[in-house]
Amino acid sequence: MTTTSRTTDDSPAVRLRGLRRTYGTGESAFEAVRGVDLDVARGSVVALLGTNGAGKTSLLEVVEGLAPASAGSVEVLGLDPVADRAKVRRRTGVLLQRSGFAADLTVRETLELWAATLSNPRPVSDGLAMLDLAGRADTRVGALSGGEQRRLDLSCTLLGDPELVLLDEPSTGLDPESRQRLWDLVRELRDAGRTVVLCTHHLEEAEALADRIAIMHGGRIVRDGTAAQITAERPSRVQFATPVSAEPLPAPEALGARHVHAEHGTTTVETDDLQVTLGALLGWATRHGVRLERLDARTASLESVFLDIARHPADDDPRTGPRPGDRALEGTAR
């Protein structure tokens, strides 16, 4: 007994090792998740970020216990989501990317039904209040807007007072006000020590909510860390219209930049220290009387990192080079 409770309490909320998931067999087999290692600490919010088809949903379904892993191991709250299904489900709340409820039940009846299936249900009135559905309590689900159905779905997810919440694209179909409500709920969950894993392709959502972001691409996690850590590896960027003056641009070293290149009439300078580079560049321009049209300077954003990753085909992404612990990258490159 003591052994069980210790492993249950100290283990990460989610622990994945070498996780793979393959659809189909033989020639038509498709590997959607290609060796993922991930630890989600208890009480944290982790966002799985990725393009469509990056394998986020496939990965999450394994964590949810809806699909078995083809290889590797999954632990949820220290338990096996398939073998220890009953124990795990009692403590988790799941929101699928797409799901449905019987159209002919009312909102209240749907929550009552869901509550009847839970070991530890909150009052249905909480479920209505949590996502502002009280005014729609006696409306049939079929008559709800898409956003209202999504709110009902979320309300069911949270009705069992879960320790671990798995949300797949939660803000899909929500208006800005409801999305804000969702974000507030996620923050409340974290403040109460609950764990949230959030799949999203909204960078803003990941940045606003997540303690940690894991970027998936081609079935693998290619970046993992806080938003600051992920962007820190990336250079800042200065752009301006390539001046027509005869004066050649200074060498990258003189600007403290990684490199400088000009194409299509635009010069791009990439640097690890934006302030130094910008100062040097502006000093040079002033000294030579060069006017830098359309000058634009920015630090690396999550968006620039993400777009950079998304632009490259998954299998030969030059920047995914093998990293320690990333078994997927060894031996599977085509």
Added chain:
Amino acid sequence: MSFFAPATPSTAPEPSPARDSLRRLSGLVRANARLVVRNRLTLSYAVVLPVLPLLLVLAGERGEVGPGAAAVITVVMLALLFPVFYNTLSMIVTRRDELVLKRMRTGEVRDAELLVSLAAPGAIIAMLIAVVTVPAAMALGVPAPRAPVLFLLTVLLASVTLATLAFWTAAWTRNAEAAQLTSMPVMGLLVLGQLAVGFPDEVKRWIAFTPGGAVTDLVRGSWFGLGPDDDVPTMGGLDAWAGAAVPLLVLLAWTVLGGWLAARSMRWEPRS
């Protein structure tokens, strides 16, 4: 206002698997029963259609066994076919298409509970029809059932059989329209039993092993005291129970087969 307090899993009540299962099941059955009642078309198919054949009794002389037996067997067959089999099949397929089943399966509900709850409203309707048929048929001049408990047990067990066959059919039915076709094999197995009267003995012997054959034998015996080849009643209540062993085993065997096939092949999400 905050909805969440730090998790305190230790205060959760000690889980009791049987009680928890019953609680989930009753919540699901209540919701599914509501849905059946709210769908007027399903409800009229389920309730009105099966009782109509009772009017066949009026075609014969009052108190005549032949038309009475034909009418009661037809009522039971239709009660098994529409509220139990077809309704369960179409509910599973429709809910699967709407991703309702997938959603339910993310929670604590077990697959078996989900399936049982989908079949329960139809099975309850079939039982109610069976109960109501007794006084209704007697009012129309049909003799009283000789072994009424066996008659009701027949309908109950056959409902379970047909429900598992509905689960199995749902496993390989693509969508609600396709169910009109995929329901044929099981419908055939059921209807065949009643048509067997007109077939040669060689064939009849085999038909007795279909669900429909077993139900026909059981209803004839339990209500009318008719043996498989009888035109006039020969059995009392106790004889009817004794003769029921084989057809009851036949139903049981189909139930096991249906359940086994369904467990192997069930699909919970629409094909993509």
